Amino acid sequence: MALIDLARRELQVKIVYYGPARSGKTTNVVYLYKTMNKQVTGKMVTIDTKGDRTLFFDFLPVNVGKIKGLGIRIQLYTVPGQVMYAATRRLVLRGVDGVVFVADSLRVQRQRNIESLKDLTENLNSYAIDIRTIPLVFQYNKRDLAKAGVPILSVDEMEEDLNSTLKVPAFEASAVLGKGVFETLREITKRTIRVVANKLVK
Amino acid sequence: MDMILTVEKQRQLEDVIRTELLANGAEHVILVDSSGSLIVDCGNYPLEDILPLAALSAANFGATAEIAKLVGEEDFTLLFHKGEKKNLHFSKIGEEYILIVVFDKSVSLGLIRLKSTKAAEKIMEILGA
Numbered sequence: 056m057a058l059i060d061l062a063r064r065e066l067q068v069k070i071v072y073y074g075p076a077r078s079g080k081t082t083n084v085v086y087l088y089k090t091m092n093k094q095v096t097g098k099m100v101t102i103d104t105k106g107d108r109t110l111f112f113d114f115l116p117v118n119v120g121k122i123k124g125l126g127i128r129i130q131l132y133t134v135p136g137q138v139m140y141a142a143t144r145r146l147v148l149r150g151v152d153g154v155v156f157v158a159d160s161l162r163v164q165r166q167r168n169i170e171s172l173k174d175l176t177e178n179l180n181s182y183a184i185d186i187r188t189i190p191l192v193f194q195y196n197k198r199d200l201a202k203a204g205v206p207i208l209s210v211d212e213m214e215e216d217l218n219s220t221l222k223v224p225a226f227e228a229s230a231v232l233g234k235g236v237f238e239t240l241r242e243i244t245k246r247t248i249r250v251v252a253n254k255l256v257k
Numbered sequence: 258m259d260m261i262l263t264v265e266k267q268r269q270l271e272d273v274i275r276t277e278l279l280a281n282g283a284e285h286v287i288l289v290d291s292s293g294s295l296i297v298d299c300g301n302y303p304l305e306d307i308l309p310l311a312a313l314s315a316a317n318f319g320a321t322a323e324i325a326k327l328v329g330e331e332d333f334t335l336l337f338h339k340g341e342k343k344n345l346h347f348s349k350i351g352e353e354y355i356l357i358v359v360f361d362k363s364v365s366l367g368l369i370r371l372k373s374t375k376a377a378e379k380i381m382e383i384l385g386a
Contacts, residue, residue: 056260056292056294058262060262061261061267062268067294069294097305098306098308098309100309130293132293146316146320146323149315150291150294151292251259
């Protein structure tokens with residue numbers, strides 16, 4: 056739920072990082088937390104299992120400056136990617152204002168990316184949100200693995216699989232090295248704030 | 258559901274929280290929506306602790322609602338976490354909001370429950386929940 060708090064002069068929005076298991080959603084948020092000034096980010100909360108797999112969600116509040124005198128606070132969440140946590144993913148999506156879909160560039164994960172996008176579409180539908188209208192950005196993660204000789208999908212193949220009808224911005228990334236992480240966040244923030252501002256300040 | 262919280266509404270909400278809960282021994286009171294957005298909070302805890310508390314509380318409530326369904330309930334409207342020194346009382350307000358009260362062992366749970374119910378009624382009026 057987007058909230059404009061006129062007493063604090065602040066706009067709050069919720070952005071969720073979605074995608075298949077092990078695609079790098081938590082890695083994105085951890086990179087932001089580690090590299091951003093602590094005056095900008097709040098405490099990061101992460102609920103994971105022993106093997107560092109997200110069990111419930113990660114949460115990181117980030118202040119990204121001011122627009123027209125209103126401070127912008129983004130609440131970043133990730134979902135657990137594993138198939139069995141379907142109910143949890145739906146729960147985390149409640150009140151979402153923008154989505155980053157982190158797709159795995161590994162060729163072996165091709166089908167899982169497609170299935171996860173379908174799962175996102177259905178979960179958004181359960182809240183009467185249309186994936187074609189919500190602010191959405193793709194991130195094609197793990198591009199660095201090509202250098203290590205690991206078979207990865209080409210950007211064209213990923214665009215064809217995931218973004219052929221949605222046609223939203225997509226970023227190549229290597230979240231573990233920080234490449235593409237800020238670009239992705241910047242674009243989803245810009246798009247989300249534009250949509251929220253149009254909705255709330257008519 | 259998006260929302261604009263005006264200065265006037267925020268003042269009214271803070272008044273309710275102060276008179277009903279803080280005046281009766283609560284340490285900190287937080288009002289959040291079910292997606293984890295902080296609406297208003299009063300008390301001594303710093304904002305950096307309140308933001309994750311708001312997010313985790315909303316998630317906690319969401320998870321509990323799923324548990325409720327498994328045992329044939331629609332929802333649980335109250336949650337209580339008892340600690341050695343601090344306690345947390347969560348109550349649902351309408352469909353969208355959650356009131357969280359942090360209080361210590363010197364304050365009785367019954368009083369917090371009574372005052373939370375009273376505060377919830379007033380908050381519902383203010384927010385039109």
